[in-house]
Amino acid sequence: MAPPLLIDTHCHLDFPDFEAERDDIVARAAEMGVHKLVTICTRVRRFDTILAVAEGYDNVFCSVGTHPNNADEELDVTTDDLVRLSAHPKVIAIGEAGLDYFYDTQKPEDQKTGLLRHIGAARETGLPLVIHSRSADEDMAAILRSETGKGAFPFILHCFSSGPDLARVGVELGGYISFSGILTFPKSEELRAIALTVPRDRLLVETDAPYLAPKPFRGKRNEPAYVAHTAHVLGETLGVSFEEIAAVTTDNAFRIFSKMPRS
Numbered sequence: 514m515a516p517p518l519l520i521d522t523h524c525h526l527d528f529p530d531f532e533a534e535r536d537d538i539v540a541r542a543a544e545m546g547v548h549k550l551v552t553i554c555t556r557v558r559r560f561d562t563i564l565a566v567a568e569g570y571d572n573v574f575c576s577v578g579t580h581p582n583n584a585d586e587e588l589d590v591t592t593d594d595l596v597r598l599s600a601h602p603k604v605i606a607i608g609e610a611g612l613d614y615f616y617d618t619q620k621p622e623d624q625k626t627g628l629l630r631h632i633g634a635a636r637e638t639g640l641p642l643v644i645h646s647r648s649a650d651e652d653m654a655a656i657l658r659s660e661t662g663k664g665a666f667p668f669i670l671h672c673f674s675s676g677p678d679l680a681r682v683g684v685e686l687g688g689y690i691s692f693s694g695i696l697t698f699p700k701s702e703e704l705r706a707i708a709l710t711v712p713r714d715r716l717l718v719e720t721d722a723p724y725l726a727p728k729p730f731r732g733k734r735n736e737p738a739y740v741a742h743t744a745h746v747l748g749e750t751l752g753v754s755f756e757e758i759a760a761v762t763t764d765n766a767f768r769i770f771s772k773m774p775r776s
């Protein structure tokens with residue numbers, strides 16, 4: 514029997530970790546039912562490389578944006594640039610952009626400047642903004658509140674590892690919450706408790722590969738096929754079958770990534 518269909522909503526297939534075996538990795542994902550992959554842009558300057566990866570496979574799509582840890586390198590990237598680049602049929606999201614106060618390398622002002630430009634692009638295009646938020650719960654909640662007040666835009670809090678307040682605000686403002694392999698770690702009880710509070714129709718799963726491999730691969734290189742393990746734990750947490758959580762998260766992914774074709 515074929516495994517239930519899943520979508521890895523966030524991976525980094527352009528990273529050198531995958532260079533030599535990208536074909537195998539996409540094939541292994543398909544064997545596990547992971548039939549669509551979204552490879553996420555972290556530098557607009559590398560957009561051509563990411564787009565080439567997406568164009569290389571029928572079932573791989575991509576985003577365009579600047580990761581907050583690269584914010585100061587791309588302060589020249591405008592909302593218009595993002596809107597223009599996102600017109601390509603393979604580009605189905607804006608980001609990842611956001612706030613990362615865990616690593617002390619980028620000024621918060623630069624990260625905010627970038628984030629606001631990405632929000633502008635998401636609002637203008639209707640494509641979902643993939644938000645990276647780490648150790649920045651209060652600022653992120655405040656920005657999401659004030660910016661959605663100026664005009665709604667679709668968004669995903671990716672690799673969710675923040676507290677319950679940001680999850681609540683995100684859901685309240687129409688956002689989706691995406692869980693990575695962190696959900697499977699034994700110490701992630703708080704995160705699993707948060708997952709229980711998220712409405713079913715806002716849940717997503719992702720790998721963030723090559724980072725954050727789920728149990729039982731923790732500490733090893735992650736790859737899209739492993740999203741099945743995170744989905745399994747999410748189902749267990751919610752008390753639903755693997756088949757059901759796969760169907761729910763896949764359906765949610767197609768809804769939020771509305772530009773991604775179902776076939």
Ligand SMILES: [Zn+2]
Nearest residue numbers: 609645671672
């Ligand atoms: Zn991220």
Ligand SMILES: [Zn+2]
Nearest residue numbers: 523553609721
């Ligand atoms: Zn990422």
